[in-house]
Amino acid sequence: MSVLQDRVATRFNARSTAGAALVSSLFLLGACAQAAAPAATESAAASTTYEPTVGQAGKDVVWVPTPQVLVDTMLDLAKVTPQDYLMDLGSGDGRTVITAAKRGLTARGIEYNPDMVALAKSNAEKEGVSDKATFEQADLFETDFSKANVITMFLLPSINEKLAPKLVQLEPGTRIVSNSFRMGSWQPDQEVMVTDNCTSWCNALLWIVPAQVEGNWQIDGQPLVLEQDYQMLTGTLGGQAISEGKLLGNAITFKVGDVTYEGTVESGAIKGKTTGGKSAEWHAVKG
Structure with a gap:
């Protein structure tokens, strides 16, 4: 392991006041949603059409969809092209992957909830992009990201920090874009706040994986x-x-x-x- 990789593996315990507030909001939202709705698998079993609930519990995070205007901003910030291969971590209903596919990218969503995976596949088929937008039921921490040159995510700061040692070892130039949450002491290269047609979760952060030159x-x-x-x-x-x-x-x-x-x-x-x-x-x- 290089000196840089060793440092990376031990530096992910920073917390910002803003990040803590966002985390609290997500957990409160999740608690309210769980009290008002049945579990995801029970809901899927009770209905032929699975309808996810905002704030429903997942393996690592609750589900809150990214506003479409922010999806577009995240892809713009990464300067995606049809030559890119995008992976969306915690892909939910598939909107980021589907939007990327509509722009000509090959895109793959990683999602732990099998009901959400099925929903995302159905949504991609309805949008006519199932040839470019694919989804996999998998654990983020057991997934190989090495083929991706663009990664998008809407996860909690603690999850971002756990993934960061793996992300920083990707091919230099790989673009990583997060909805709202940071990656500990690895500072973003660029940050954009969406002010039009966005009322919550309106911040996009970009990291570009650096070459290792130490x-x-x-x-x-x-x-x-x-x-x-x-x-x-x-x-x-x-x-x-x-x-x-x-x-x-x-x-x-x-x-x-x-x-x-x-x-x-x-x-x-x-x-x-x-x-x-x-x-x-x-x-x-x-x-």
Whole structure:
């Protein structure tokens, strides 16, 4: 396990006041719904058409649907294209997967409740996208996400934190979008609040999985030492401190004095150009 992965595995205990309030709201909603309605499997058995109840209990979270305007915003924030493969974690009635399929993506929903899986499949068929929108009854913590380059989710902060060590090891550049909830000390790269036609659960957060670059490098005989905290970088080049260090997928940038280094991480090397002062190409290798 790398130093970064070891740090990732031990850093997921942060809680924000806003996050705690949202969690409380979900649990209150779930408690009220459970008191007013029968269990999900009982409801499905009593009716030929399964109708989920907002706030009904699930394995890890209660079910609250994401507003359609936020579904669209989450997909826009991830800049999805028909070439992407999307996985929606806790896919519920399938609306995010179906919306992605309508945009031309191949999309797969992961849902623990078999009744919700059946409902989502039926909804996809009605929308004419069952060839691109598929659903699997599975446990999030036992699912392989490695084929996805876009992941969407509406889970609790504690679940996000448990998934984060697995998510940060995905292919650099993978986009992760969450409805409302954060991932502990892994700060989002972008956050958007929906203000039109949205009254609750209107916040979308984007993370872009960073390349792992922590360690010792060499640039033209000078030692480059990088320390990594998710996408944030600190360290030294030739004994001088670097500043404003950051990764966005495979794209790296940092400053040494007035010189800005921009580059791309690929195949165990970093190649790029400097700006400020004399512009030049630079090449870093591990070791």
